[in-house]
Structures are given as C-alpha cells and as structure tokens.
Amino acid sequence: MAGALRFILGRAGTGKTYTCLKEIKETLAQEGEEGPALILLVPEQATFQMEYELFTTMPRPATARAQVLSFRRLARRVLAQTGGAARPWLGELGKRMVLRSLIQKHKDSLILFGRSASTPGFTESLAHTLAEFKLYNIAPQELAQQAQELTQSGKETPLAGKLHDLALLYGELEAYLAPRYTDPEGYLAYLAVKLKEASLLQGAHVWVDGFTGFTPQEFQVLESLMKTVAEVNISLCLDVRDLSQPSAEADLFHPTRETYDKLLAAARSQQVKLLLPLVLNPEEELAPRFRPSPELAHLERYFFDYPTRMWAGPVNSIREVAAANRRVEVEAAAREIIRLARDCKWRWRDMALVVRDLELYHDLVATVFTDYGIPYFIDRKRPVLHHPLAQLVLAAWEIVNSNWSYDAVFRCLKTDLLPISRTDVDRLENYVLAYGIRGKTWLRSAAWDFHVGTAHEEEWADIDLLRRQVASWLEPLVAVCKQPDLTGGSLSTALWLFLEELEVGPRLNQWAQAAAADGDLELAQEHTQVWIGFLGLLDELVVGLGDTVLSPTEYAEILASGLEGLRLGLVPPSLDQVLVGSLERSRHPNVRAAFVLGVSEGVLPGRASEDAVLSDREREQLLEAGVELAPTSRVNQLHERYLTYIALTRASERLWVSFPLADPEGKALAPSRVVARLRELFPSLREDYAMADPSGDPIEDLNFLTSPKLAAQHLASQLRLARAGHAVGPVWTLVQQYLYSQPNWAVLAQQAVAGLVHSNRVQPLPPPLARRLYSRHNRISATRLERFAACPFQHFTYHGLNLKAREVFGLDLPSLGQFTHAVLRRVTERLLTADRGFGDLAPEEAVQMVQEEVEQVVPQFSGGILTTSPRYLYLTRRLNRLLTSAVDVLGEQGRQGCFRPWYAEAKFGYPGAPLPGLQFYLADGTKLMLAGQIDRIDRAQVGDKSYFTIVDYKSRSQKLSLLEVYFGLSLQLLVYLLAASAGLRAEEHELVLPAGIFYFAVREGFVRSSGPLSPAEAAKARLKQFRLEGLVRGEAEVVQLLDQQGGGTVMAPILNQDGRLRKGSPAVSEEQFELLLDFAAEKVKEIGFRTLKGEVQVAPYKLADSTACDYCDFPAVCQFDPLLVSNAYRVLPKLTGDEVWQAMQLAVKGGGPKYE
Incomplete structure (x- = not known):
C-alpha cells in the first residue's frame, strides 16, 4: 500500500531543519519508544552534526526509535536485514583498484585513453565517470551503441573513441564485479528493490532534509520509500511563490524546483498520497533565523x-x-x-x-x-598521501621496483615508522651519498668498505650495522617479489607482514596517544583513521584482486591509485569550535x-x-x-x-x-x-x-591584541618602526609595559623583540684557544690565507670549526679539476723520468700518452665513478679530448721556448716533501710554517744561471690581479714563488732565479673568427686561447727563453719592436719581483698573526661584483644579510696599477696608508 508524501517548503532561515527535528521529538514525546522507526535522512557529511542536534535536545537522549541515516547507511542497514548483501561488499577504493588493473590489461585496446592510462589522477576521473553512468542507470551496451552510431555516421569526433573506451572498460568492470561483489554504485539500486522487505521501514516515518537534488538512483530509493513507509517528508529550500510559474534555468531556486517537480511527478505516477505541503514563513513574516x-x-x-x-x-x-x-x-x-x-x-x-x-x-x-x-x-x-604511512608503503614498493634507489630508501626511512633514529638515518644517508651506493650493494654480505683510511673505523662499522638492519627489514618483501605467479593476495600478505614486522600499527597508536596528550585531537584521529583506512584498503584490494596475477610493478600502481583516492572523514574533536x-x-x-x-x-x-x-x-x-x-x-x-x-x-x-x-x-x-x-x-x-599590521590608531590597534604571543610579535614590529623614525601608537607603550610586568609573558616579549637587537657580530677568540684551533701542525696554506683575507669568519668555519659541506657522489668542477691534475701530473712524471719536455712529444705520442694515463686514473679516481654509467663514460671521453688538447698546447709552448719540466706537484712544508716549508716568525715570536703543493715547476738553464717558472693549472681562464694580491685575495702564486725561491736555492749551488708565475687553463677552447682561417692561422689562434697568464721577469733574456719567436702565442706580447717593455704587458722588473716576494712574506705574517690573535669577525669583502659570500658553503652559520643595518660588506677600493705598487712598497717598509 502506497504511503504519503509531504513537502516542507521555505526559503533559507525559515526553519526547515528545525521543523524536521521538532516533529521527530514531538512524535517521540507523544508515542514513546514503542512504534515504527523515525528516520532522518540527510547527506553523508551531515550525519554526525544532525545526530548531535537531534539527541542533545531530546527528552530521552538514548533512543533506538529515532535514527539519523544517509543513503549509504540506510542501504547497509536494509541490505544486512534483507540478505541483499550476501556477496562481499566492495568499496569505492576497491573498485578503483580493480579498474586500474583493467586499464593495465586493456591498455592496448583503448583508442583514446591509452596514452592517458598512466597519468596521475586518470583512474580517479575515469572511476567518477563510470560511477556516474551507474547512478544514471546507463548500461555499457548503450555506450557501445552510441559509439557505433557515431562511427557509422562518418563524423570524425573524439566522442566515438571515448565512448568505445568507456564501453569497453565499463563492460569489463561490470563483468568482473557482478558475479563476485556488491557494487558500491549499485547499492542504491539494490536498496530500492529490497526496501519493501525491510521490517525496519514498515510503518516508518521519514524526514529527508539537507538535499538540493538527487541522482536517478536516489530518486528510485525515494520512490520506493514513498510506497513502503507510512509517510515521507521532504524539505526543500524553495520559494513557494515560484511554483505557480514554469521553471527556468536562470531562477535562483531552479535546482530545488527541478527536484520538487521530479518528486511530485514520481509520487503521482506511483499513486502516492500527496499531503498538503507545509509552507514555512509566509511572505509577510520575518524568517525565524x-x-x-x-x-x-x-x-x-x-x-x-x-x-x-x-x-x-x-x-x-x-x-x-x-x-x-x-x-x-x-x-x-x-x-x-x-x-x-x-x-x-x-x-x-x-x-x-x-x-x-x-x-x-x-x-x-x-x-x-x-x-x-x-x-x-x-x-x-583529508587525503592520506602526505601521511608517513602512505609514504612508507609507496617507498617500500619503489625500493622493490627500482632496485633500491636512493630516493626510495631514504623516503622510506624518513617516515619515522621504522625503528631507527633520524640521527642514524642522517649518518647512513651521508655515507650513501658520499659513495654513490645503489642497488644490490645494500644486500651484499661483505662489509661496506668504500671509505679510504682507518681514521673513523668505528663510525664505518656502525654505519655498516645500520645498513644491515635496514636491509633485514626490507629484504623479505624484496624476496617475495622475486617469486613467480604472484597475485594481489600474496603481494598484500607480504606487505602486511612487512608492516607487522616493523610494528607500524602500534607505533601509529603511540603517535595518536601522544597527539591526544598534547591536546591535538584532530591529529590523533588522523593517525588512528589512516591505519584503519589503510587496512580497509588492503582488505578491498584482496577482495577485489586477491586471485588476480599481478607483477610487483602492476601491484604498486594499483595500490598507489587506491592510496590516491583514500580520504579521511574526521569528526569534530570538540563541540565548541x-x-x-x-x-x-x-x-x-x-x-x-x-x-x-x-x-x-x-x-x-x-x-x-x-x-x-x-x-x-x-x-x-x-x-x-x-x-x-x-x-x-x-x-x-x-x-x-x-x-x-x-x-x-x-x-x-x-x-x-x-x-x-x-x-x-x-x-x-x-x-x-x-x-x-x-x-x-x-x-x-x-x-x-x-590592515596587515597595526596602524597606530588606538581603536584599531586594540583589535590586534588577540593573545600575548601575537601582541608581543606586533610589539616587535612597532618597535622596529620606531627605530626607523616612525611614530608608534600609544597602545604599544602600554602593551610593552604590561607584557614585561607579567612573569609568564615577559619571556614572550623578550623572544619577540630579540630580532631587533640581534647581531651576528662575533667576539674574537681568546688567543690561547685560537692557537689550539689553528696550530695543530703549525702549518698554514695559501688557501687558508686567502680565505681569511676574504672573510675571517669564513676562515673560522672551514678551518676552526672544520665544517664540511655534505659529500655527494658525483663530479663537480673541483673534482674534475682533480682528475685533470692527476693525469697531467702522471704525464709530467713520465717526461721527467725520460728527461724529456712537452716540446719533445710528437702529436701522436701525446695522444697515446694521455690515453694511457687516463686509463690508469679512471678506475682509481673517486671510487671509480667514471665507470659507473654511460653518462660518465661519455664524460671520460670528453676529458680525454680535453687533456689531449692541453698536452698538445703545452708541447707547442715547450717548442717555442726553452723551459722544461723540473717538478710535478712539488710539495713543500710536509714530511718527505722535495721542498722545505717556509718558516715565518710573527710579531709575537710565534713560528709559522707555510705548506702547499705546486702543480709544476719548469726550468731553463743559461750558463751558471737557472731560471724557473711556477705553473698552476686552472679549470677556467684566470688572470693574476695585483689588486687582489694586495688585499690578500690572490696569494697562491706568490706563496708558491716564495717557497720555490727559498727551497730551490737551498738545493742548488748555482744561481736560481724566478722567471715567471703563471696560470694555465685546462679547458675547452673555441676560436672565434670573422672569416675562414688557414690551418696555420687556426693553430696560432688556438694557441692564443691557451697562452699563459701571470707575471714574467721583464728581461730580454727571460722573455727569449719563454717565447723565442715572440709571437704572443705563449703569453701576451711583452716587448715592443724597439726592445722596451710594452705598456700593460705581464712583465715586471727584477725590483718589482723582489717587492712582490717581500710583500707576500709580510702579508703571510700579517694574516698569520691576525689568525692566531683570534680574529673571527663576519666581514666579507666586496670588490666590484665579487664577494666573499659567492662561494661560501655556510651562509646560514654567519647569517650575514647586507639588508641589515649592522651588516655591510667590507668594500675594497679599486686602485690603479701604480697605486698598488706604491701601497706594496709602503706595506713592506712598515708604514703608509692602508686601503682597507
């Protein structure tokens, strides 16, 4: 027998929800607990709130007769009672994962969607569309028929291809689900059929509230309800005045009017009794709200x-x-x-x-x-992809499928869900990055021994133990995935055992308890629900694909699509929010x-x-x-x-x-x-x-006093304005006085204003401490001298605190420079052994020699990195060409001059070094030794005199700037010259004189020309690209020894045609050479003394566009910020060449003006 339908109509605020709740309460008050069910049907997301609204205001708070349900809850209740849910219930996520597996299976049969199949979010979009077809009662056959008709019409349209693909996947999905599971989108269709069998609904009264519209399946359920229950009351936000006119899409209440018309038509077609609608708040009354x-x-x-x-x-x-x-x-x-x-x-x-x-x-x-x-x-x-559990699961499968990639392993470890501390993870990561560890190396039985030396043997042993622990956690999952004929069930079991072994569930429970103890009930819910939600997801995957054969890669993709769609629906943790x-x-x-x-x-x-x-x-x-x-x-x-x-x-x-x-x-x-x-x-x-900040108006400023913490923050911004000369409102003077008068809040105020008085100025180190830091071996290098001259604090971070940037397995510009240095050293040593020079090498011989030395260096260099990938093998070939070109240029330079190699990588200041260290006595009597390594020393003999040159290899073109020498920023060549001058004189009994100090660039060179060049012209132009840069002794004899032809290919032209020094040439007189040596010695002593005195001030230099901060690895340590008033670069003035020479003379004599 058909029931009755009544509409509850009214605009916003007229009390529709209030009326529904009121009628339920009145019925309970009149009839008591005995009687048919009183059901309030609301949207899913409103069930918690409406339960609260209903049961907190009822005369009997505990009642079984009044129920708040959504369509989904009603379906589960009815189908459980009538037996319609005999087949397993497959949720939306399970269905989505099944769909993902079908997409993989039929990817090659898809006309339009094949390319999009692996796109993130595609499965979710497709699942939404297929669900829409189901909700609107559209069968796969209808789609296939439409696709066929479009194709036969001859119209080339993407719709035909889309419908083909949709019909294929929709049909396959239905065929897979129908005999096995209760479809999540089909439950309403089952519900509409089974409603009349449910004793729960016999004689029930139903109120439907909070909906704007319904899907076709929901309309079917409502039609069935009208015929089953005693009375259905449906509230709609609608202006009853509009009902006398035809509906138009542009009407304000068109969505609800459309719903009203469909419900009315359905009731009439089912011969349901229509009760008079309850119209709330006639036009002349003010709406209650x-x-x-x-x-x-x-x-x-x-x-x-x-x-x-x-x-x-x-x-x-x-x-x-x-x-x-x-x-x-x-x-x-x-x-x-x-x-x-x-x-x-x-x-x-x-x-x-x-x-x-x-x-x-x-x-x-x-x-x-x-x-x-x-x-x-x-x-x-809330999506769960961001949660550590989801990241752990996805990273674990990525480890399986990517052969232990670095990103996957450490994304897994950094979830904090494994029993390993973050400090140990960092230690392990540093080692893995430094030595490029990947793949099966994690599982090898032998200890990790990629490091060099035994200085930190205990640390290396700890790291190897950590590695073995990590491998033991992940290896069982990896081992399972190597087995044949794996199914969704077996892979899910392996994943569950992996999580159980790690005790992930109890750990998440601990997190939830800790969050609750801290008062963060929402986070506590999230940790609890994400575990429950994931277990449900795993169950649905087993239900949906338990017997389906899947590869680990396919399983990972399906699982990822499920996690992508998993959402947490949290309930408000408090009622007053x-x-x-x-x-x-x-x-x-x-x-x-x-x-x-x-x-x-x-x-x-x-x-x-x-x-x-x-x-x-x-x-x-x-x-x-x-x-x-x-x-x-x-x-x-x-x-x-x-x-x-x-x-x-x-x-x-x-x-x-x-x-x-x-x-x-x-x-x-x-x-x-x-x-x-x-x-x-x-x-x-x-x-x-x-306003983003207080304006100074007392009334407006009072609104910014929302909490002590924020009041203190705003106070700090106001005090900052005051320091800049701006007026500050009277409110903030009182705020400052009040905050500082309260013991609990004074700390907040002090923390907030600390930034105003913060200074990164560093007090000097006590001299005894400085000596302990810097005088471990009483040795100092040119690099340290230059770094101190650039910024004393930078010197302190590198050489006092011994900070080091994280080592990463790979090749950067400095490491490539080390490779070229190593090959050139070996080539030079072979020449020295054979008593030959670069000029004695024929081009073919140079090619062969470089090739042989490259082959020797590659396996030994940086853990053999150059043999680890095709990319690095290609780089090796490029380096070989680069070095062959360099040796060819060195050979041509050698043939045009008389200098031959004398030393290769000559060390000084170290035990067993060929040259002694330079010893200096500082102003306080402290002895300081200068140590280092000279890339190459060449010699040319003339009678009883030997001239020598210093050559330093660089990976880019570089000129020696006397201005940078004066400021201590470029002392390397001069320090080498000092060491060689002192050491070689001590070794030889003949007169040894410096001839020049040079940089040689080992780089790729390209000849620029406005027109075609002959081979000879091209060779000459190429030599000019690589000529030596530096300073040369400006004597005709020395110039002749360096460049017999004087063509400017070995170095820049030095002499004019009349034999005099060319203006702007790199030549200096003997007196200037001596002055440079004396100045370098004084600079070394000055910097050494300041270092041991404890100077560590943050004072980076700036010279033109160059600053000390450009190549510093630790800007966060000094916190230097040129925008702060207390921070400013130490700007070095530009001096002319004559001014530099004059300043050096005065410095050597111990007086005169200082330019910094």
Whole structure:
C-alpha cells in the first residue's frame, strides 16, 4: 500500500531543519519508544552534526526509535536485514583498484585513453565517470551503441573513441564485479528493490532534509520509500511563490524546483498520497533565523530580486572587508572572531567560516587559527598521501621496483615508522651519498668498505650495522617479489607482514596517544583513521584482486591509485569550535556569525569547470541521443547563484564578506559582483580595509591584541618602526609595559623583540684557544690565507670549526679539476723520468700518452665513478679530448721556448716533501710554517744561471690581479714563488732565479673568427686561447727563453719592436719581483698573526661584483644579510696599477696608508 508524501517548503532561515527535528521529538514525546522507526535522512557529511542536534535536545537522549541515516547507511542497514548483501561488499577504493588493473590489461585496446592510462589522477576521473553512468542507470551496451552510431555516421569526433573506451572498460568492470561483489554504485539500486522487505521501514516515518537534488538512483530509493513507509517528508529550500510559474534555468531556486517537480511527478505516477505541503514563513513574516537582524532578512529576500529594493537604515550586521592578500584576509577574520568571543561572550560554535574553494584557504586557516589560539575544525575529506604511512608503503614498493634507489630508501626511512633514529638515518644517508651506493650493494654480505683510511673505523662499522638492519627489514618483501605467479593476495600478505614486522600499527597508536596528550585531537584521529583506512584498503584490494596475477610493478600502481583516492572523514574533536567549510560540502549549523572569505571574481560565484572525461558539448550530444548524465558545467554555473545565496544566508546576526586584492604571486584580483550587489542593496555599507599590521590608531590597534604571543610579535614590529623614525601608537607603550610586568609573558616579549637587537657580530677568540684551533701542525696554506683575507669568519668555519659541506657522489668542477691534475701530473712524471719536455712529444705520442694515463686514473679516481654509467663514460671521453688538447698546447709552448719540466706537484712544508716549508716568525715570536703543493715547476738553464717558472693549472681562464694580491685575495702564486725561491736555492749551488708565475687553463677552447682561417692561422689562434697568464721577469733574456719567436702565442706580447717593455704587458722588473716576494712574506705574517690573535669577525669583502659570500658553503652559520643595518660588506677600493705598487712598497717598509 502506497504511503504519503509531504513537502516542507521555505526559503533559507525559515526553519526547515528545525521543523524536521521538532516533529521527530514531538512524535517521540507523544508515542514513546514503542512504534515504527523515525528516520532522518540527510547527506553523508551531515550525519554526525544532525545526530548531535537531534539527541542533545531530546527528552530521552538514548533512543533506538529515532535514527539519523544517509543513503549509504540506510542501504547497509536494509541490505544486512534483507540478505541483499550476501556477496562481499566492495568499496569505492576497491573498485578503483580493480579498474586500474583493467586499464593495465586493456591498455592496448583503448583508442583514446591509452596514452592517458598512466597519468596521475586518470583512474580517479575515469572511476567518477563510470560511477556516474551507474547512478544514471546507463548500461555499457548503450555506450557501445552510441559509439557505433557515431562511427557509422562518418563524423570524425573524439566522442566515438571515448565512448568505445568507456564501453569497453565499463563492460569489463561490470563483468568482473557482478558475479563476485556488491557494487558500491549499485547499492542504491539494490536498496530500492529490497526496501519493501525491510521490517525496519514498515510503518516508518521519514524526514529527508539537507538535499538540493538527487541522482536517478536516489530518486528510485525515494520512490520506493514513498510506497513502503507510512509517510515521507521532504524539505526543500524553495520559494513557494515560484511554483505557480514554469521553471527556468536562470531562477535562483531552479535546482530545488527541478527536484520538487521530479518528486511530485514520481509520487503521482506511483499513486502516492500527496499531503498538503507545509509552507514555512509566509511572505509577510520575518524568517525565524533573521529575527535578530532585519538587515540580513532584507539581504535574503532581495539580494537576487530586481528592481533593487535598497535598505534605508544604517548597516550594523554586515561588514565588507578588502585585504591585501589571503593571509591578511584570514588574519583579519581571526581577529574579529576573537573579538566576538572575548568582548561579546560568544561561543566558538556560534561562528563559522565559509569559502567557495577550500583548497585556497585550508592551509592558511589552519596556520592562522593555530597561531591565534582559535579552536577550529576544517570540514573536508583529508587525503592520506602526505601521511608517513602512505609514504612508507609507496617507498617500500619503489625500493622493490627500482632496485633500491636512493630516493626510495631514504623516503622510506624518513617516515619515522621504522625503528631507527633520524640521527642514524642522517649518518647512513651521508655515507650513501658520499659513495654513490645503489642497488644490490645494500644486500651484499661483505662489509661496506668504500671509505679510504682507518681514521673513523668505528663510525664505518656502525654505519655498516645500520645498513644491515635496514636491509633485514626490507629484504623479505624484496624476496617475495622475486617469486613467480604472484597475485594481489600474496603481494598484500607480504606487505602486511612487512608492516607487522616493523610494528607500524602500534607505533601509529603511540603517535595518536601522544597527539591526544598534547591536546591535538584532530591529529590523533588522523593517525588512528589512516591505519584503519589503510587496512580497509588492503582488505578491498584482496577482495577485489586477491586471485588476480599481478607483477610487483602492476601491484604498486594499483595500490598507489587506491592510496590516491583514500580520504579521511574526521569528526569534530570538540563541540565548541569554529566550523570551517566549503559551500558544497559543509552543512553549517545555526550560527550567529558567518565569515564568507574569498569573495573574488571567478571564485564566488565560482567558474564551473567541464568534466575531465566528457566535455559539455559531448554531454549535450548524448542528451540529444537520449542519454541523460549529470548537468553540464553551463547548468552548474547557473546553480552557482544558489550556492551564493546559501553562503549569504547562513548567519542569524552578523555577516562578514571579504576578498583579497592580490594572489600569492602578487597578481591583482577583482572583487566578485556579489560585493557590488551588496553595495547596491545597502548604500550605507562601508568598505573596511584589513590592515596587515597595526596602524597606530588606538581603536584599531586594540583589535590586534588577540593573545600575548601575537601582541608581543606586533610589539616587535612597532618597535622596529620606531627605530626607523616612525611614530608608534600609544597602545604599544602600554602593551610593552604590561607584557614585561607579567612573569609568564615577559619571556614572550623578550623572544619577540630579540630580532631587533640581534647581531651576528662575533667576539674574537681568546688567543690561547685560537692557537689550539689553528696550530695543530703549525702549518698554514695559501688557501687558508686567502680565505681569511676574504672573510675571517669564513676562515673560522672551514678551518676552526672544520665544517664540511655534505659529500655527494658525483663530479663537480673541483673534482674534475682533480682528475685533470692527476693525469697531467702522471704525464709530467713520465717526461721527467725520460728527461724529456712537452716540446719533445710528437702529436701522436701525446695522444697515446694521455690515453694511457687516463686509463690508469679512471678506475682509481673517486671510487671509480667514471665507470659507473654511460653518462660518465661519455664524460671520460670528453676529458680525454680535453687533456689531449692541453698536452698538445703545452708541447707547442715547450717548442717555442726553452723551459722544461723540473717538478710535478712539488710539495713543500710536509714530511718527505722535495721542498722545505717556509718558516715565518710573527710579531709575537710565534713560528709559522707555510705548506702547499705546486702543480709544476719548469726550468731553463743559461750558463751558471737557472731560471724557473711556477705553473698552476686552472679549470677556467684566470688572470693574476695585483689588486687582489694586495688585499690578500690572490696569494697562491706568490706563496708558491716564495717557497720555490727559498727551497730551490737551498738545493742548488748555482744561481736560481724566478722567471715567471703563471696560470694555465685546462679547458675547452673555441676560436672565434670573422672569416675562414688557414690551418696555420687556426693553430696560432688556438694557441692564443691557451697562452699563459701571470707575471714574467721583464728581461730580454727571460722573455727569449719563454717565447723565442715572440709571437704572443705563449703569453701576451711583452716587448715592443724597439726592445722596451710594452705598456700593460705581464712583465715586471727584477725590483718589482723582489717587492712582490717581500710583500707576500709580510702579508703571510700579517694574516698569520691576525689568525692566531683570534680574529673571527663576519666581514666579507666586496670588490666590484665579487664577494666573499659567492662561494661560501655556510651562509646560514654567519647569517650575514647586507639588508641589515649592522651588516655591510667590507668594500675594497679599486686602485690603479701604480697605486698598488706604491701601497706594496709602503706595506713592506712598515708604514703608509692602508686601503682597507
């Protein structure tokens, strides 16, 4: 026997939900517990809230007769009672994972979707479309028929291919699910059939509330309910005045009017008794919700009505606020929420924050509300991909499928779900990065011994033990995946055993308990639910694909698609919180104040986007063919007016409407037309501007006093303005006095203003400590001297604290330089052994010699990195060509001069070194030894004289700057010259004189020419690209020894045609050479003395565009910031050549002006 249908109709705020709850309570009060069920049917996300609303106000809080259900809960209840759920229940995630496996299986048969199959999010979009077909009762055969008709019509359209693919996958999915499982999208169809058999519903009264519209399957359930239960009451937000007119898409209440018409037609077709509708709040009455605020009642009634009916009085219940950006907007709303709670004694639950697009705001709201101490709940389904559990699972399968890749291993370890400390993970990671450990090396039985030396043997042993622990946790999972004929069930079992062995579940439980103890109930819920949700996901995977043969790679992809779709639906951990939600999802309770944020053009009303699978045009084409689907984006866009109406009518007393003026990138944003309409409706409404910082106005500044912590932060910003000469409002003087007078808050104030007085100035080290740090071997190098001259603190970090940048297995420019140095050293040593020079090498012999030495160095260099990949093998060939070219140039330079190699990588200042160290006595009598290594020393003999040159290899072109020498920034060549001059004189009994100091660039060189060149011209031009850069003794004899032809190919031209020194040439006189040596010695002593005196000030130099910070690895240590008043570069002046020579003379003599 058919039941009855009654509509409860009214606009927003008229009490539709209140009426439903009231009637349920009255029925219980009159009839008691005995009697048919009283069911309140609401959207899934509203069940918790409506249960609270119903049961906290009932005369009998505990009742079994009144129930709050969603369609899904009703289906489970009915099917469990009637036996319709005999087959296993496969959830949405399980279905999605099955779909993913079918996509993999039929990928080659797909016409259009084959390329998109592996795209992130594709499975989710496709699952949504197939679910839509199911909900709208569309069979795969219909799609296939439509595809066939389109193909036969000769129209080349993507729709035919889409329908082919959709029909194929939809049909395969149905064929797979039908005999095995209860389909998650088909449960409503089962429900509609089984309703009449459920004793739960016999004689029941049902109230349906909170819906705007229904899917076809939900309509079927409602039709079945009308015929089964005693009475169905459906509330709709609708203006009854519109019912006398035909429905139009542009009508405000078109979505609910469409629902009303369909329900009415269904009731009549099923011969259901139609009761008189309950029309709430006739036009002449004020809606109950808006009785405290006639302005909001006016807005609800006339916002979408034309012609405009303006509000004549003042506007006290509505605020329009513009903000510089979204953060300032959220902070302004937070201050107002705190004001209402503090000054007006409102409860947090009396206020709600509403946005159209929650993705734009949820992170900001969480951060700001946490800082402001506002209890809040963000109503959204939380994705789990970010959670450590999801990352652990995905990383574990990536380890299996990527052969222990570095990223996968350490993403797994850094989840903190394995029993290993983060410190040990860092130690292990440093070792793995330094030695490029990958793949099966993790599992080898022998100890890891990639390091060189035994200085840290205990540390290496600890790291090897850590490695073995990590391998023992992961190896069982890896081993299972090597077995043949694996199924979804066996792989899921292996994954479960892996997690059980690691005790992941108990660890997450510990995290949840710790979060709860800290008062973070939401995080506690997240840790608990993510574990439950993952176990459910694993169960569904086993149910759906337990017997399906899968490779580990296929399984990982399916599991990833499941985790991608897994969402957590948390319940509010407290009843007194500010509800933060989106218009589409959240069901806001009776709130006194609604904060509607993000009222920007294109956001509210939103721009409806087309479906990812079927476009609007394709949907309209299907509708014309009789295939009805969900509304197009055009229709959804019209429905945006209804969502805007909902947003503006949530509050009973206060409405806050705000919009940002710029996005995070600084691009301008325009306010929504909603704002303009508000101004039309309320002419006296004024626009407020949200301030990011206090303005100085006492009234406005008081609003910034939301908490002691934030008050202290704002106080710091005000004091910063005061230091810059700006006036500060009187409020902040009182705030400062008050904070410092409170023991608990004085610390907050001190921390907040600490930045104002912060200085990165470093006190000098006590000299005894400096000596202990720097005088371990009483040796110092040219690099240390130059680093101190660049910045004393930089010298302290590298050589006092011994900080080192993290070593990473790979080749950078310095390591490539080490390789070229090693090969050139070996080539030079072979020449020395054979008493030959570079000029004695024939081109073919040079090629062969370089090739042989490269082959010797490659396996030994940096752990054999150059043999580890095709990329590095290619780099080896390039390096071989580069070095062959360099040796060829050195040979040509040798043939044009008389200098031959004398030493290769000559060390000085070390035990057993061929040259003794340079000893200096500082001003306080301390002895300092200079040590280092000279790349090459060449010699040319003339009678009883031997001239020598210093050659330093560089990976780029570099000139010797006398200005940098004077400031101590470029002392290397001169230190080498000092060491060689002293050491060689001590060794030889003949007169040994310096001839020059040079840089030689080992690099690729390209000849630039405006026209074609002959081979001889090209060779000469190429030599000029590689000529020596530095200083040469300006004597004709020396110049002749270096470059007999004087063509400027060995070094820049030195002599004019008349034999005099060319202006600007690299030549210096004997006196200048001696002056350079004397100055270098004085500079060494000066820097050595300052070092041992304990100078460690943060004082980076700046010379033109170059600074000491350019190549520093530790800027975070000194915190140097040129924008701070107390931080400034030590700007070095530019001096002319004559000024430099004069300054050096004065420095050597111990007097005269200083230029720094």
